[in-house]
Amino acid sequence: MPPRRAVTGRSQEPRQRFIEELRLLRAQKGVSLRQLGEALGWDWSLFGKMEGGQTIGSPEVAQALDQYYGTKDLLLTLWELAAGDPKQFKERYRRYMTLEAEALSLWHYAVSVLPGLLQTTDYARDVLAVGGAKGKELTRQVEARTGRRELLTGEDAPPFRTILSEAVLRTPLDDANEWRKQLEHLAEAAERPNLTLQVLPHGSGPHGLVSTAVMFLRLPDGRTVAYTENAHRGELIEETSSVERLQRAYDAMRDLALSPAESRRFVMRMLEEVPCGPST
Incomplete structure (x- = not known):
């Protein structure tokens, strides 16, 4: 079983650390993306997107990878950190806006x-204010939403x-x-x-x-x-x-x-x- 590495290891940025571990573990296992997909029952392209930083997948995928690599809950823990990182949330939302x-x-x-x-503008302002936005940031968010x-x-x-x-x-x-x-x-x-x-x-x-x-x-x-x-x-x-x-x-x-x-x-x-x- 590979030794568990501390979450505070190489990269200090949650999503990047998650990507690094995915790539490293697959390299150590010596399997291709296609072989990984066949072993776990997911489309292999999903793992390619996860290693490329396009998506972090789901907690179920992270858990399945932990079981496959024998890393206990390392990847699931990193997934949770990446999913909860405000910077990454903003990046995902910007990508969503582009697709929308x-x-x-x-x-x-x-x-x-x-x-x-x-x-409406007033509805957006009230909803965003309840969420914690205020001042110039609130105005900016309202304009972006109503636009x-x-x-x-x-x-x-x-x-x-x-x-x-x-x-x-x-x-x-x-x-x-x-x-x-x-x-x-x-x-x-x-x-x-x-x-x-x-x-x-x-x-x-x-x-x-x-x-x-x-x-x-x-x-x-x-x-x-x-x-x-x-x-x-x-x-x-x-x-x-x-x-x-x-x-x-x-x-x-x-x-x-x-x-x-x-x-x-x-x-x-x-x-x-x-x-x-x-x-x-």
């Missing part, structure tokens, strides 16, 4: 917050489907006027020919994405990638089998959602419930 701009179609599920592509709305306008705008958990529409802003504007914006957006909006009612029961917000992007090269997100982190997923599992969960959940027509009526009912006049 190139996407031929997008489909999305919202657990508790409206997708950035459909947020993305242009992706869904114009003659060449890609098709976009969003499924909103009912919880999204049951969580208003403190300012009733701002909330009304957001719902009006959502209702208007739902009328666009390239946008399909559905609502998933509370009574739909449990499903495979109950705690996971996800965006799927169909890219010009035929691939589909996914970006999953919660309150603490986001992850760009490019490995085919992982994306397919998420897609199956999404398709099953979509069957539980209200139709687009019913969903538009649902949004209008929510709008009617918002108090009129100035907020108190």
Whole structure:
């Protein structure tokens, strides 16, 4: 069994250290990427992307590699460090933004917050402020988020489907006027020919994405990638089998959602419930 090396070894940057260990362990084992894929049951190209720094894979992959190489939980520990590193989160998100701009179609599920592509300026500001942004950084983030709305306008705008958990529409802003504007914006957006909006009612029961917000992007090269997100982190997923599992969960959940027509009526009912006049 190879001796366990300290996590604070050669590279001090979590993701780079993870890559170094992947390359070193495979070299010591004397196997090719294809042989590694055959031994573990994953597409060998995934391991090539992990060693090239394009993705860190999933914790299941890291754990399987630990078992294969006999390194206990070394790779899983390094994976957790790499996944939690704020610098790497920003790099992954920048890559996601690039792919989003190139996407031929997008489909999305919202657990508790409206997708950035459909947020008004006030809604974006409130959500980002709750997340800790303030001052000039808050202004910069709001501008960046609201600027993305242009992706869904114009003659060449890609098709976009969003499924909103009912919880999204049951969580208003403190300012009733701002909330009304957001719902009006959502209702208007739902009328666009390239946008399909559905609502998933509370009574739909449990499903495979109950705690996971996800965006799927169909890219010009035929691939589909996914970006999953919660309150603490986001992850760009490019490995085919992982994306397919998420897609199956999404398709099953979509069957539980209200139709687009019913969903538009649902949004209008929510709008009617918002108090009129100035907020108190």
